[in-house]
Amino acid sequence: MTSLQEKMDRAGGALEMLRTSPIGQYVFPVAPEFSNWRDEQEAWTRSAVLLDQSHHMTDLYIEGLDTIRLFADFGINNFRTFRRNKAKQFVACNHDGHVIGDAILFGLDDFRVNLVGRPHVPNWIQYNALNWGYDVVVERDERSLDNGRGRRSYRFEVQGPNAWALLEKLNGGPIDDIRFFSMGQITIAGRRVRALKHGMAAAPGLELWGPAPEAEEVRAAILEAGRDLGLVQGGGRAYSTASTESGWFASVLPAIYNDPKLAGYREWLPAASFEGNASLGGSYVSDRIEDYYVTPWDCGYDFVDFDHEFVGRDALLARRDEPRLRKVTLVWDIEDVVAIFRSQFEEGDARCKFMEAPAAYYATFPFDAVMLNGERIGFSTYVVYSSNLRRWISLALIDERHAQTGGEVEVIWGEPDGGTRRPLVERHRQAIVRARIAPSPVEAHVREGYRPQSARPASPPRVPA
Template sequence: MGSLQDRIDQAGGPLAMLRSSQIGQYVFPVAAEWSNWRDEQEAWNNSAVLLDQSHHMTDLYIEGPDTVRLLSDFSINNYRNFGRDRAKQIVCCNEQGQVIGDAVLFGLDDCRVNVVGRPHVPNWLEYQVSRGGYDVVLDRDERTVGNLRGRRTYRFEVQGPNAWAVLEKVNGGPIEGIKFFGMGQITIAGRRVRVLKHGMAAAPGLEIWGPAHEGELVRNAILEAGREFGLIQGGGRAYSTASTESGWYASVLPAVYSDPTMADYRKWLPDNGFEAMASLGGSMISDRIEDYYILPWDAGYKFADFNHDFVGRDALLALKDEPHLKKVSLVWDNDDVVDIFRSQFNDGDQRYKFMEAPAAYYATFPFDQVTKDGRSVGFSTYVVYSSNLRRWVSLALVNENDLTDGDQVEVLWGEPNGGSNRPLVERHRQKLVKATVMPSPVPSRVREGYRPYLEMA
């Protein structure tokens, strides 16, 4: 089997490889809809929703006396009070301080953790362990795509303003003593299950997991308890929009493709893995892969702890007081979006790039150019339709000193030269779409009450 580096060399460089990939959106291998995606979106804002996260993320279990030392050496986080029933948003960088990836870190015990997320961070940590020097044991539970043995655990999320009432009913009593982004246990259908507390829509909810064979029993108990509170199941189509609506940058392009110090890592990664098969799409065109990398601050991760040594520390310390990108939401102009849909009736190639609802992004890593008065000010990513907002909205990273809330910008929708050579991208024209800069996330009650992983050091 070849390596990522082999694939890059064969393609003529990382950009050529990523832009010619036949892969589209990141796959959420669950039912697309249980009812309809509009009601499922609105449930996390108005009542409660059960989201199935059992299949699309990689779980990397790490256990041993050097567990915390490994994590500390390769992430920007603070681990002084980390241990059992603590959780963090772990962020890993390369030597230049550019983000390789982020994931949720669950403290299962003082020397045992689970790293859950897209494969970027599990791959990076597994590689470091393979080089030796850490007394740990790894157990990898691959996401359903490519997992031949079946998942070890189910993972559900119950969110929305009625979520806590549902959870306390199914638990048979009050749920107390679990702090935000803390962990604990509750009882569901006679089973003790572990939970992580966080929230959407200005209300607390729980992420719940346990042995895979108990998943349907737990699911059915939650659905039964939630019936009177308006809880419904959310499918893959609604779930694909949740990160944009809640203001979380779902997945950075891993900064591993060009750094000379990471040559051995690229040779370690397989030629059919996530980094090799992922796709890059959109109107932002550069001949430098580094222009698609970001720093932790750009995505809102402001918790870098410089009181310990970690890969990327010196570079980040030098850049700490420099201008950064700022994460915002862009609310797209209704008339311009209607023009895109109206163009679908035009003859030949006189159509704009189609906007698939509810998630219109068509690559693993979407990058669309954002301009103000004809000048580039950043990029837009993960554009979705929100039934809660009744608008198309995207997440964007823009120059922090150039834009403020309420400013008008333009997003260039579609790809140059009539489209790409990827079969899943139809021939089309580009369209400048007006958009309004707004805080991220957009809804005021969500913005005030949703405390995302960004704060957790």
């Protein structure tokens, strides 16, 4: 097998390929824990956390006169003022208006950018850059798992209530020239470090990057400066929960598997690509892969710019007034979760699907059915334990008619076939878990209400929209 299309054909279709994939959840190849994942989670709401993002994302560098035109042609975003030191959450759709994925686009110079994210959006942009005559040069720096040469850059994130004081201490003075979701430079250990300003935990922080050989010197300086400010290094286990707390849909199922207009793209993608090796898991089962696709509005991407032509524009215009899904947080019922753990002591297949802490999702793309009065109204995804909330929570996309805060729904936890089709999933029975609807991300008053034992203030994590 050489292409994604050939792999799909041999498997009997995309759904069969994804459902039987032996791949588990997306890997964050950093130390699992530096202290313990519970304290590391709480650091982004109580003090400050240093997260190492140097290894799990693909960097796609694009330079040339057609750089902005390329991204405008394939993105829903407004690019009229995009230039050096600007950044965007870039979102790409297929011709039917379904999301292929999102990634962060960094304006390194007026005609030079870096697209950073999971591999599927860089794959899509690279394919189109190379095949449709754009005047650009493409350079790819693979994530560490696929990179035998070592990474070109390090990428650190410093976030939390004490982050800004820490960053200004490192810089030797105020940082007042970087606006939200814009870029600038600061000084760390005598090194000029590029930085993107955004927020997590409702407090400003910076994403920092520079040449990979400088990584350990910069990391050591950050850790030393943060010693008295409660700085904690966050490992892979804590990091795997951050997107759910922040209300960010970490990765949609890329809408590339059935669009006839993307047949050439599927032939171009290798069989061993991210799209070819990814897995689909959970209780939400349909025989139509389109039922796993989402629109930008479903994900909360309300910045669709119809004042320019882009792939998917006409389809999105046609469905602009259609009913949508709404992104919410589901707070899972304590007793129902306890019952899942209690079932692990049952004999044979009477146990429920195990919930690995702190991230219980076990597929690249997790989909669990959300039910109300026996009707499926959406899906739950990326279920995690939050030490900040002291609850199991998940992101969910549900019918906006039923998305009222405080409403109760049911999540079906576990595989419909009892885990018999996937080697990474143990035999089990499905469980029904009650869940309360909360905002996404969870608002401060809700968070504090769930944790009355704590008098310490806490604010919700946030990411840019």
